[in-house]
Every structure is written in structure tokens, then in C-alpha cells.
Amino acid sequence: MTAGENEDVAELKAKIVTLEERNVRLMEDLQNAETEKRYSESELFRLQKDLSRLRNELERLKSPPLIVASLRDVLPNNRVVVKSSTGPDFVVTVSEYVPPDDLIVGSRVSLNKQTLSLMEVLPTPVDPVVSGAEIIGKPDVTYDDIGGLKTQMMELREAVEDPLLRPELYKKVGIEPPKGVLLVGPPGTGKTLMAKAVANATQATFIRLVGSELVQKYIGEGARLVRELFQLAKDKAPSIIFIDELDSVGARRLDVATSGDREVQRTLMQLLSELDGFTPTSDVKIIGATNRPDILDDALLRPGRFDRIIDVGLPDTEGRTQIFKINLQHMNVDKKVSAKKLAEATEGLSGAEIKSICTEAGMLAIRHDRDHITERDFMDAKEKVVEAGRNKAKPAPAYLYG
Known part of the structure; x- marks a missing residue:
């Protein structure tokens, strides 16, 4: 092969390589264009949804206000008697979208401001x-x-x-x-x-x-x-x-x-x-x-x-014993603790005060790093609860009213 032919072959190969590189770049550009197209389509779909929502909201805001009324009577031919919130009674027609079974005398309804047609049956209000x-x-x-x-x-x-x-x-x-x-x-x-x-x-x-x-x-x-x-x-x-x-x-x-x-x-x-x-x-x-x-x-x-x-008076000894048993069954108490003995020591206390004594006794046990409650805890708790009751019964100091 002559030198001229070698040069032509080399030039041809160089052109082929250039075309292949260009083809690769074009394929990459095509993929990028397709990606941008998909993104633009999704963005267009989202914007259309937002536009539709905003249009619906605009239409809702532009809709005329409704009048609240009370249903007085149901008449034939799809008519009712209502008492408007403005005062007088009206005979009006009922919208075809209102089920006849919902028309109950005494219920609240909404009326079109212009035609006074009954548009909707409102739920009964409940005070907070x-x-x-x-x-x-x-x-x-x-x-x-x-x-x-x-x-x-x-x-x-x-x-x-x-x-x-x-x-x-x-x-x-x-x-x-x-x-x-x-x-x-x-x-x-x-x-x-x-x-x-x-x-x-x-x-x-x-x-x-x-x-x-x-x-x-x-x-x-x-x-x-x-x-x-x-x-x-x-x-x-x-x-x-x-x-x-x-x-x-x-x-x-x-x-x-x-x-x-x-x-x-x-x-x-x-x-x-x-x-x-x-x-x-x-x-x-x-x-x-x-x-x-x-x-x-x-x-x-x-x-x-x-x-x-x-x-419903204060419990007697037997009643206090039952109350103590009900509260003690869920508590980790010492075997020496007797519900009857505790009941005899809490003469004149109510069921709520007995429950407070049990709670206070448990807190005293926790204070002393124990996982069980002793009789001493109950007696100390009783004194504390009784003392708190006495303090509540005392009149407030005079300076609180000054």
C-alpha cells in the first residue's frame, strides 16, 4: 500500500472515531431531553392540579352566602315551610339534592339567599x-x-x-x-x-x-x-x-x-x-x-x-375493711399488714381518704428505698392525711383577704 493510501485510511478512521463520539454525545443529549420532558410533563400535571384547586376555591369563595333557617312543616309537591333567621316564615321549594328523609320538622336548614330554596339540612349544634x-x-x-x-x-x-x-x-x-x-x-x-x-x-x-x-x-x-x-x-x-x-x-x-x-x-x-x-x-x-x-x-x-x-354516708368498720382490701390487693404489702386493723385505726374517714392513705403509704416506702409497704407506713400515711384534712378545715389567714 502506498503512502497516499495509508493517509486516506488514517483519515477515514479518524472520521469514523469522530462520528462515533458525536453519536455518543447525541445519545446523551437525547436522554437528557427525554428526562427534561418527563419532568416538564409531571410539573405541568402538578400545576394543572393546583390550577384546578384554585379555580374550585375561587368558585367556592364567589358562591353567595346561605341563610340559616328552621324547618317548620313539610308540604306536598316538594315544598316546605321554614322560619328564616331574619324573622318571617316562608314557603319554599326543596333542592333535588336533599333527601326527603332528612326533612325533619325542627331541624336547621340553609336557604339560598336569592331564591330562598332549601339547599341543605344542617347538623344539630352542640355546645362546647x-x-x-x-x-x-x-x-x-x-x-x-x-x-x-x-x-x-x-x-x-x-x-x-x-x-x-x-x-x-x-x-x-x-x-x-x-x-x-x-x-x-x-x-x-x-x-x-x-x-x-x-x-x-x-x-x-x-x-x-x-x-x-x-x-x-x-x-x-x-x-x-x-x-x-x-x-x-x-x-x-x-x-x-x-x-x-x-x-x-x-x-x-x-x-x-x-x-x-x-x-x-x-x-x-x-x-x-x-x-x-x-x-x-x-x-x-x-x-x-x-x-x-x-x-x-x-x-x-x-x-x-x-x-x-x-x-351514701361514711363507711363503718366493715366497710372500711372492704375498701382497704380492694386497695391492698394491687399493692406489695408486708404479710403483717391487716386490713381490719387499718380499718379500726381510720374511724371517720371516707373511701377517698382511705385510698389516699394507701397511695401515701406506697410513696413512703419508695422514699425509704423499699419495694414493700409496712404497717408503719400506713400509720404514718394516716397521720399525714388526717393532718391535711384538719388544715383544710381551718379558716384561711386574715392576710389572704387583705
Whole structure:
């Protein structure tokens, strides 16, 4: 091969290498372009979704406001009578999107501002005080957790548990069970525990509200809360309404009263009305609790409302022994500790104070780096709890009022 031919071959090879390198670069550019294309498509899809969402939000903000009204009557031909929040009553048509079964007299509805057509049935409002009440689907307190109240528990079960679980017993005898039960006794004697235990045994929803929460600042607010409380109990039936500190709202009405007293009396009258509206065999039971029965209004205590009054007093020696046994069974105590001896040493103490003694004794054992509780711990704890009770009973120093 001549020198000229060698040069041509070398030049041809160089061109081939150059073309291959160019082809590699073009393939890389193509891959980059495809990647950018996929990214642009995904970004376009995301931006379209955002645009659609913003358009929907804009349309929602541009939609006219609706008028809140109350449904008064349901008429033929897809028409209803409503009372507008502005005052007058109207006969209006119902939107085709509203199910006829939802049109219940008394419910809240929304109306179109221009045509006044019924657009939607609104949910029933519940006040935060009522919705914030202690609502327990099934309390974890059982009859075994209560000691020293055998007679009281029997009376409470007869008035609340039997009508819910065995209503046929009352039908056979031909009597009506009590509408309400009032638990009377000093603080810490187990009134709330009794109500929770009955709710547990009957699989009922436990609704607990302190009476003072029903006393509101503005006229009519307390009565409205009472209505919503009983409506909540009906919605969650079977249920037990437990009103603690009933004397704060059920005190005796006086001839001379301030405007605040008159508002409390309005709340009391609404409570009396709700108690009258319940049938004794309904799935809602009412339990009240107070440590001041002497100031309760006579209307609350008359037959047909709180029919059965149960005195939950301080436990006797046998009752305190049972309470100590219930608390000691979950504690690591010395073998020499006797529940009966502890009960004899705690004359005049309530169940809550006995539980406090057990807790305090355990803390004393921890303080002394022991994993078991001795009798000495219980005695020291008793002195501490009793002393704390005495200090609470003393009047506050004068400088606190200065």
C-alpha cells in the first residue's frame, strides 16, 4: 500500500472515531431531553392540579352566602315551610339534592339567599360545654371496685340497672321504676364510683357534668345547655346522665333574688321540665349527687323526678375493711399488714381518704428505698392525711383577704 493510501485510511478512521463520539454525545443529549420532558410533563400535571384547586376555591369563595333557617312543616309537591333567621316564615321549594328523609320538622336548614330554596339540612349544634363533658363509652369501674356500700349499691341497681336490663320485671309487677336517683353524702364517699359501676354493668354511655357548668352568664344559655345535654343522652342511649354537685343549680328558689339567681332558677326550671319529659322505662337514666341536700329545691325531690334518695354516708368498720382490701390487693404489702386493723385505726374517714392513705403509704416506702409497704407506713400515711384534712378545715389567714 502506498503512502497516499495509508493517509486516506488514517483519515477515514479518524472520521469514523469522530462520528462515533458525536453519536455518543447525541445519545446523551437525547436522554437528557427525554428526562427534561418527563419532568416538564409531571410539573405541568402538578400545576394543572393546583390550577384546578384554585379555580374550585375561587368558585367556592364567589358562591353567595346561605341563610340559616328552621324547618317548620313539610308540604306536598316538594315544598316546605321554614322560619328564616331574619324573622318571617316562608314557603319554599326543596333542592333535588336533599333527601326527603332528612326533612325533619325542627331541624336547621340553609336557604339560598336569592331564591330562598332549601339547599341543605344542617347538623344539630352542640355546645362546647356539653360536648366537653366527661363522656365514657363504658367506664372501667366495676362493682368489685366499690367497698362498704352494699345496701346503697343494691338500691341504685334496683333503680337504674334493672329498668335498663330487665324492664319486664316492672311490667309484671305493674309499677314504674324511679325516673331519677339522688345520691346524698359527704365528699369522697364513692358517689361517682357508684354511678360509673352501674354504667359499666348496663353497657350504657356515662355522661358526667358538674352542676355549676350549667350556670351561664347570659339569659337562656343555661336552659339551652340542659336541653342539649338531655338530647345528647338520647342520641347515645342507653346512657346515664350523672350531674355532680346538683345543689349548685338546684338550690331552693327564694322570693328575693338577684338577676344571677333568677338565671339559675331558669336553668333549674328547664331541668325540671326535662325530668318530667322522660318516661321511667326509657333508655336514659338520671343520677344526681350532692353533699348539701338541705338546700335543694322541693320540686326536685317530689315524686316523679328524683324518686329515690340514697344516703351514701361514711363507711363503718366493715366497710372500711372492704375498701382497704380492694386497695391492698394491687399493692406489695408486708404479710403483717391487716386490713381490719387499718380499718379500726381510720374511724371517720371516707373511701377517698382511705385510698389516699394507701397511695401515701406506697410513696413512703419508695422514699425509704423499699419495694414493700409496712404497717408503719400506713400509720404514718394516716397521720399525714388526717393532718391535711384538719388544715383544710381551718379558716384561711386574715392576710389572704387583705
